[in-house]
Amino acid sequence: YGSLEKEVSEYNKFGLDDPSVKTKAMLQGIRQLHDDFERSIEGTGFVDTSELSKGVRINKIFTERFPYEIFKMEIDEKMLRREIAFAITNIHGVRVGLFTPDLAFDAVVKKQISRLKEPSHKCIELVVQELIDVVRMCTEKISQYPLFKEETERLITSCLRKHEQLSKNQVDVIIGSELAYINKNHEDFIEVANTGSREEGGTRNIVKIE
16 A cells, blocks of 8 residues: 555656656556467466357467468378378389389378478468467556557567567478488388388389370
8 A cells, every 4th residue: 555655656656758757657657568468378367158269269379270270281192192102103113123212212101291381370370360369468568558558469469470470480380391301211211111012013013194
């Protein structure tokens, strides 16, 4: 109570147009915005019982939506075998090969890895949109200052969009790294290699050259 009286007495010393009063109000608005934003993401403070918090929604994008987008890719085994067969045939050219060339395998695998870029970018876009919604929700408390509210939203949204592109660039770097080198010595390839050697002859016959 004593601190509140002191704050009121300080305001009584200044007029509404005093720069120090405006500065203090702006700083308080920014601090409130920061606290509200953090609570919305981290889930602390008031617990809403009517809808999911933004933090939960972002979590679900990573744990549910992203895996679903990957699942939607639905690798068509028949089409994949056809692509493998064409790759093997085209690598051999006019020669008749006895073994499956690594280049054919790399071509097919790299194509599948490249397909991860689109759902990864979509995941980033969804998260950024949720964050922008949080910002707009939090700035409602400073709506009595329209210009301040508008400029605050613009600056934060601009920052989020900048980091959205940086995140997409980082995803591209990671995918590019995976495309640059495929570790065929990994134990996951052992069974595939053994199965492929047994079925190689039959797989090659899939391609019908007309």
